[in-house]
Amino acid sequence: MTKQTHLPVPTTPATTTQAFPPDFHRKYKNRLPVFVKGHAELRAACTTVEGLRCLFSATGGLPNEGSGGARVNVMKALDGENFLDDERYTEPVSISVEDFIGHVKDTNGSERGRMYYRSTLPESLKALLAASDILDTICPTTSDATEKQAFVHRSFSLARLWVSTTGCVTPLHYDKCHGLLVQLYGRKRFIVFPRDDAGSLYLHNGITGPTHASRVRAVDKIFENAARLHRGDIAQEETIPLQQQIDNFLDSYPKVAKTTPYVIELDPGDILYTPPGYLHEVASLSGSVSVTIPWDMCPDELDDRPAWMAF
Numbered sequence: 609m610t611k612q613t614h615l616p617v618p619t620t621p622a623t624t625t626q627a628f629p630p631d632f633h634r635k636y637k638n639r640l641p642v643f644v645k646g647h648a649e650l651r652a653a654c655t656t657v658e659g660l661r662c663l664f665s666a667t668g669g670l671p672n673e674g675s676g677g678a679r680v681n682v683m684k685a686l687d688g689e690n691f692l693d694d695e696r697y698t699e700p701v702s703i704s705v706e707d708f709i710g711h712v713k714d715t716n717g718s719e720r721g722r723m724y725y726r727s728t729l730p731e732s733l734k735a736l737l738a739a740s741d742i743l744d745t746i747c748p749t750t751s752d753a754t755e756k757q758a759f760v761h762r763s764f765s766l767a768r769l770w771v772s773t774t775g776c777v778t779p780l781h782y783d784k785c786h787g788l789l790v791q792l793y794g795r796k797r798f799i800v801f802p803r804d805d806a807g808s809l810y811l812h813n814g815i816t817g818p819t820h821a822s823r824v825r826a827v828d829k830i831f832e833n834a835a836r837l838h839r840g841d842i843a844q845e846e847t848i849p850l851q852q853q854i855d856n857f858l859d860s861y862p863k864v865a866k867t868t869p870y871v872i873e874l875d876p877g878d879i880l881y882t883p884p885g886y887l888h889e890v891a892s893l894s895g896s897v898s899v900t901i902p903w904d905m906c907p908d909e910l911d912d913r914p915a916w917m918a919f
């Protein structure tokens with residue numbers, strides 16, 4: 609077999625500027641990521657830096673009002689960069705809310721200052737999201753109001769708030785549910801691969817790491833460098849070291865050359881739908897606040913799951 613020396617150039621998934629397209633369930637659900645750019649209602653309600661303070665005072669996990677003011681438990685990555693909710697990757701650290709907000713606002717973001725706060729959704733955010741039309745458009749296509757209400761209630765009870773500082777990465781992994789990532793403050797870059805690419809993305813075996821996570825790191829950066837080489841928008845002296853970096857990567861992970869990545873940059877007001885089983889890596893390009901709203905696979909989708917998703 610000839611060795612591949614290049615990586616594919618990522619594309620952007622189906623993009624829409626209004627909530628979810630009417631044919632979402634038939635055409636995209638469980639088959640393709642969908643990117644909603646600049647959802648008008650959400651954009652109007654997006655978090656400002658001041659809003660961050662309110663978010664914290666409204667969050668259940670928070671504060672410990674001691675003599676030094678409110679404190680919050682955040683995660684620090686053991687390698688300084690990659691954050692998974694697993695003690696092999698992160699450790700809890702207590703920090704004052706004011707200091708944490710300072711780190712979130714810091715656009716330069718030193719490695720030492722990288723921290724991630726993850727929690728359930730404060731009621732204020734639930735209300736904000738419930739008032740938008742997002743959930744209506746992704747609810748099961750049923751006219752049964754009780755079924756819809758149960759869907760919304762369950763999705764909100766499982767929803768997660770993500771507050772990160774510049775440079776935090778959620779490494780390549782997949783989820784067993786459908787998910788919307790709603791961006792409220794700052795920017796994130798999301799690289800995502802179709803479910804069939806999982807066999808080329810080196811999942812852990814449960815001993816070396818969790819089975820829903822990949823061994824491959826910094827996927828976004830390597831694809832970004834490959835795309836720059838492809839476009840030729842780099843200085844001459846950078847060409848050889850970058851090609852060398854890609855060659856080394858492909859020596860370690862040759863199957864990644866066969867994947868079909870999508871890359872999406874999320875700004876406040878943007879929403880990304882990711883189907884179950886699609887591996888993704890998420891990098892915070894600045895301090896960021898986002899929310900994930902998940903929902904379960906239906907019985908047909910569970911039956912249709914590949915063996916590697918059953919564990």
Ligand SMILES: O=C(O)CCC(=O)C(=O)O
Pocket residue numbers: 770777778783787788789796888890891898900
């Ligand atoms: O935003 C992040 O850092 C991770 C989000 C994620 O993995 C998800 O929404 O499934």
